[in-house]
Amino acid sequence: MVSLFREKTQRADGQVLEINFGPQHPSTHGVFRLHTLVDGETIREVKPVMGYLHRNQEQISENLTYTGFIGFTDRMDYINAIPNNFSFVLAAEKLAGIEVPERADHIRIIMAELARIVNHMAVVGFLLNDLGAAFTPLLYAFRERELILDIFEDLTGSRMMCNYFRIGGVKSDLSEQHLATIKKMAARLPKFLDEFETLLTNNEILCMRCQNTGILSPETAVNSGITGPALRASGVNYDIRKTDRYSLYGRFDFKVPLGKTGDVYDRYYVRILEIRESLNILRQAVAALPRGEFINKKTAAFIRSPRNFKPPVGEAYARTESPKGELGFYILSDGTPQPWRCHARAPSLINLSALETMCVGQKIADMMIILGSIDIVLGETDR
Amino acid sequence: MSGAGCGKEYGKFVKKSVPFFGWGVLCGLWVTLKNFITSYFRKPDEGGIFTVQYPEECLPDFEASRNFPFLVYDETPEKPRCVACGICERECPVKCIHVLMAKDENGKPLRRPAAFDIDYSLCMNCGNCEEVCPFNSIFMDHEHKIAAYDRKDLMRPMQKLLKSNSYFHSIRPRDAEAIDRAIKEAAEKKKAAVPAKPAPSPEAPKS
Numbered sequence: 001m002v003s004l005f006r007e008k009t010q011r012a013d014g015q016v017l018e019i020n021f022g023p024q025h026p027s028t029h030g031v032f033r034l035h036t037l038v039d040g041e042t043i044r045e046v047k048p049v050m051g052y053l054h055r056n057q058e059q060i061s062e063n064l065t066y067t068g069f070i071g072f073t074d075r076m077d078y079i080n081a082i083p084n085n086f087s088f089v090l091a092a093e094k095l096a097g098i099e100v101p102e103r104a105d106h107i108r109i110i111m112a113e114l115a116r117i118v119n120h121m122a123v124v125g126f127l128l129n130d131l132g133a134a135f136t137p138l139l140y141a142f143r144e145r146e147l148i149l150d151i152f153e154d155l156t157g158s159r160m161m162c163n164y165f166r167i168g169g170v171k172s173d174l175s176e177q178h179l180a181t182i183k184k185m186a187a188r189l190p191k192f193l194d195e196f197e198t199l200l201t202n203n204e205i206l207c208m209r210c211q212n213t214g215i216l217s218p219e220t221a222v223n224s225g226i227t228g229p230a231l232r233a234s235g236v237n238y239d240i241r242k243t244d245r246y247s248l249y250g251r252f253d254f255k256v257p258l259g260k261t262g263d264v265y266d267r268y269y270v271r272i273l274e275i276r277e278s279l280n281i282l283r284q285a286v287a288a289l290p291r292g293e294f295i296n297k298k299t300a301a302f303i304r305s306p307r308n309f310k311p312p313v314g315e316a317y318a319r320t321e322s323p324k325g326e327l328g329f330y331i332l333s334d335g336t337p338q339p340w341r342c343h344a345r346a347p348s349l350i351n352l353s354a355l356e357t358m359c360v361g362q363k364i365a366d367m368m369i370i371l372g373s374i375d376i377v378l379g380e381t382d383r
Numbered sequence: 384m385s386g387a388g389c390g391k392e393y394g395k396f397v398k399k400s401v402p403f404f405g406w407g408v409l410c411g412l413w414v415t416l417k418n419f420i421t422s423y424f425r426k427p428d429e430g431g432i433f434t435v436q437y438p439e440e441c442l443p444d445f446e447a448s449r450n451f452p453f454l455v456y457d458e459t460p461e462k463p464r465c466v467a468c469g470i471c472e473r474e475c476p477v478k479c480i481h482v483l484m485a486k487d488e489n490g491k492p493l494r495r496p497a498a499f500d501i502d503y504s505l506c507m508n509c510g511n512c513e514e515v516c517p518f519n520s521i522f523m524d525h526e527h528k529i530a531a532y533d534r535k536d537l538m539r540p541m542q543k544l545l546k547s548n549s550y551f552h553s554i555r556p557r558d559a560e561a562i563d564r565a566i567k568e569a570a571e572k573k574k575a576a577v578p579a580k581p582a583p584s585p586e587a588p589k590s
């Protein structure tokens with residue numbers, strides 16, 4: 001393969017070294033390659049090389065019904081399937097102009113916030129793993145995550161590939177028993193978070209490694225289209241739950257944690273605070289859960305006969321604040337049961353675009369934690 | 384020093400000045416020590432140990448959990464509920480179901496499958512087949528020990544897929560009961576609608 005850096009390598013005074021991180025590297029969280037140019041230990045250039053996990057999901061959608069494709073959206077961001085379902089069904093509902101019953105909306109929000117907690121715990125755990133705090137924080141986080149995944153399995157049938165949302169609602173109803181488990185968990189998690197923070201937040205080693213590492217200025221963040229916790233850690237107040245107020249997010253009272261410097265530490269800390277805010281939303285949503293239908297009566301039949309769901313000719317874009325950033329689905333319909341085109345705006349892919357800016361000038365050992373702090377998942381990057 | 388901006392409102396841990404350098408590390412060590420000790424006494428959902436010695440012990444399944452589909456028969460395996468309508472075949476997102484309608488000598492369809500294969504190596508456990516089947520015939524199983532040395536062994540023919548209704552009751556009692564009730568109701572409705580003729584069809588009607 002022709003090197004991207006050949007010229008520069010020759011031009012430099014013999015000090016410059018070309019390194020390939022990945023595709024099989026434990027810290028890249030998937031099959032992903034970082035084509036890196038280092039001068040001693042300092043990074044000169046980074047080029048992310050992706051596409052190793054490409055599965056052609058957008059094209060697959062063109063051969064499937066809308067309901068059939070929901071199961072595939074699970075596989076995009078496989079750490080948290082629910083928000084992907086959410087974006088896709090929102091787009092499909094927008095296209096066909098379908099109303100969602102209130103109960104279904106509440107259930108959706110409960111599930112989406114649970115998924116956010118799962119995601120942020122996994123990210124913080126993996127970030128610490130990349131930092132070299134091998135496994136203890138990850139294990140603590142996974143202990144709690146496991147209990148949330150149990151709720152998912154009990155309700156949706158699967159721990160990670162939930163396939164839970166349907167056009168016009170959700171697949172099955174939340175029972176009193178599920179609610180009790182969720183309430184118990186929402187009561188227990190703050191205690192766990194306090195403990196988790198005692199372990200990490202003030203830890204001198206963590207602070208020294210993470211503070212002032214991989215700084216992303218708000219201007220660069222906005223210009224490169226970064227969204228999600230990575231953007232908010234840079235101090236830009238932009239949360240689609242607040243700006244769009246999609247679904248019922250307008251009804252709930254929650255804060256948007258913002259960072260100051262936009263370094264790795266802020267990105268870590270914003271996530272911890274977001275877990276606390278998610279619990280806040282969760283508590284409100286559980287308390288406000290109304291009785292009623294969990295799926296729109298008119299669309300319930302589409303579960304049994306997905307081919308009858310034929311949205312009118314047109315296009316729709318719906319976006320949600322997925323735990324990784326703005327996740328949007330753009331659907332073009334030609335009036336048949338299959339989407340004519342379905343494009344996913346994956347936050348993981350777009351958030352990668354600022355990786356080089358964050359890495360240049362840093363030490364090579366910090367590259368992995370910078371990558372870990374952006375929180376990418378390759379299933380979504382490559383689709 | 385950095386730190387999340389509106390952190391102060393969130394918890395006591397932000398910007399709390401540490402008494403001396405190394406305090407944070409010591410606190411962390413205390414947490415790990417505490418967890419190490421309490422993990423032996425606490426229940427799993429309060430921070431105890433989760434570990435299950437897997438092949439010897441197994442956690443109980445959730446009723447809703449799903450992995451691979453199987454077919455239900457009512458009394459004997461010769462009488463499957465499936466009528467080979469092919470809806471699941473059409474709606475399966477990865478197209479891993481193959482159904483062939485049985486025919487008699489004159490080529491008349493018999494409304495039961497001659498062959499029904501599911502390729503477990505392709506199945507993505509989505510559960511769509513269960514949702515679309517109008518004859519309550521295909522359901523998601525809890526069987527997870529299906530590892531095989533050869534890909535061929537994951538190709539499930541009808542003989543291996545067919546399982547009794549009592550098995551279905553044993554893994555998913557709530558769903559099985561609801562479905563039995565629905566089938567019975569539908570049969571009674573049908574009988575009431577056509578009182579003169581004795582209902583000849585052995586299959587469960589559309590619910």
Ligand code: SF4
Pocket residue numbers: 464465466467468469470471472482515516517518519520521
């Ligand atoms: S949808 Fe049901 S009845 Fe029809 S072929 Fe599939 S399993 Fe048989």
Ligand code: SF4
Pocket residue numbers: 451452474475476477478479480501505506507508509510511512513
């Ligand atoms: S579970 Fe999904 S992939 Fe598997 S056979 Fe059923 S429809 Fe097909």
